[in-house]
Amino acid sequence: MPVLDAIGHALAVAGSMTWQITWSLILGFTLSAVIQAVVRREAITRRLGDDRPSTLALATGLGAASSSCSYAAVALARSLFRQGASFTAAMVFEIASTNLVIELGIILALLLSWQFTLAEYVGGLIMIVLLAVAFRLFVGDRLVAEARRQAEVGRAGSMEGHAAMDMSIPAAQPGGFWRRLLSRNGYTAVSHIFVMEWAAVIRDVIGGLLIAGAIGAWVPDSFWQHLFLTGHPLAARLWGPMIGPVISLLSFVCSIGNVPLAAVLWNGGISFGGVVAFIFADLIIIPILIIYRKYYGTRMMLVLLGIFYVTMVIAGYIVEFLFGAFGLIPAERTAKVAAQGLQWNYTTFLNVIFLLLAAALLVRFFRSGGRAMLKMMGGGPGGHAHAHPAGAVGQRG
Numbered sequence: 001m002p003v004l005d006a007i008g009h010a011l012a013v014a015g016s017m018t019w020q021i022t023w024s025l026i027l028g029f030t031l032s033a034v035i036q037a038v039v040r041r042e043a044i045t046r047r048l049g050d051d052r053p054s055t056l057a058l059a060t061g062l063g064a065a066s067s068s069c070s071y072a073a074v075a076l077a078r079s080l081f082r083q084g085a086s087f088t089a090a091m092v093f094e095i096a097s098t099n100l101v102i103e104l105g106i107i108l109a110l111l112l113s114w115q116f117t118l119a120e121y122v123g124g125l126i127m128i129v130l131l132a133v134a135f136r137l138f139v140g141d142r143l144v145a146e147a148r149r150q151a152e153v154g155r156a157g158s159m160e161g162h163a164a165m166d167m168s169i170p171a172a173q174p175g176g177f178w179r180r181l182l183s184r185n186g187y188t189a190v191s192h193i194f195v196m197e198w199a200a201v202i203r204d205v206i207g208g209l210l211i212a213g214a215i216g217a218w219v220p221d222s223f224w225q226h227l228f229l230t231g232h233p234l235a236a237r238l239w240g241p242m243i244g245p246v247i248s249l250l251s252f253v254c255s256i257g258n259v260p261l262a263a264v265l266w267n268g269g270i271s272f273g274g275v276v277a278f279i280f281a282d283l284i285i286i287p288i289l290i291i292y293r294k295y296y297g298t299r300m301m302l303v304l305l306g307i308f309y310v311t312m313v314i315a316g317y318i319v320e321f322l323f324g325a326f327g328l329i330p331a332e333r334t335a336k337v338a339a340q341g342l343q344w345n346y347t348t349f350l351n352v353i354f355l356l357l358a359a360a361l362l363v364r365f366f367r368s369g370g371r372a373m374l375k376m377m378g379g380g381p382g383g384h385a386h387a388h389p390a391g392a393v394g395q396r397g
Helices: 002-037 041-046 053-065 070-082 087-099 102-111 114-138 141-153 160-164 177-181 184-218 221-227 233-251 255-268 272-284 286-296 298-325 346-367 370-375 389-393
Strands: none
Touching: 002 102, 002 184, 002 255, 002 346, 053 087, 053 114, 070 087, 070 141, 070 184, 070 272, 070 286, 087 114, 087 141, 087 272, 102 114, 102 255, 114 272, 114 298, 141 286, 141 298, 177 184, 184 255, 184 346, 184 370, 221 255, 233 255, 233 272, 233 298, 255 272, 272 286, 272 298, 286 298, 346 370
């Protein structure tokens, strides 16, 4: 039947992309968990109390180290703001924790090319600079005070419990970096962070793969070529960064789930800068805009939408023309979105190795009380999720 054949084709494309990125997802989340295990939340909050360049640079670095799904990043930024961080520093932290992270770079390189990874990191830094300037020019003290009053109300958004958890290695753990990391508490902390990060993004990853598979299988190339103005090179370069965030906003997919759809759009003809702007826009999808309104009020939500959109577009333009000037834009549109059968190659070998690693971390997670943490993921912003799960269970066998 044609309908079943079409569904089968879409699932085959989604399955192929899933198999291509499985090992890289596990690697990225493992490295992220290792970093987060030694970065304590209290240390982050204490250092983000103003919007000086040095503070925003620190917020960028700490955000990149504290990788989060978009929903958890938004909740964590609100938490930092309530605890005394400046609003600008909290927003910079939020951007960095979703767009400058290890796992995103690895998957971009795997599905698209290393140029996209470099563009994502360069563009992310550009966007942060633009945002800091825009906040200084257009976000006054009165609006920030109004947003802080709304934030103190503590209205729940999404992934509040996850954002509130401090799963790092307990401060009482003696020794240097490697001794702490290789200890029993270190193993437990890494397993907790690894599984909880997966639990936070799994919905978006699966949704993104299914949407990308359906679009890749069902939407003809001619549609994308007309939408992205591929017959007019200069117009396409100008249009891509403007339309990319709009597509992301309407897709309801965020975090790493955006990357498979970005690959489909690249093959369809969107500009290089348009892909970068599209990926940045996971922080202005409609569900997150609703959360901003709960957290900071309607006025600040609209300001965030406007400033985020404009800075994403400008960052996309800068990346487009900068990378074009240096000849770093890929000449071929060969993102890995086609359905492929399983083969015994390096991808399969790496998937087997990293799936075993994931299994080991999953076993440790459940043996050390992780099941209770999963139930706390959606807790309120001021609830029991502020406990230190890693420390509480780190001594179990």
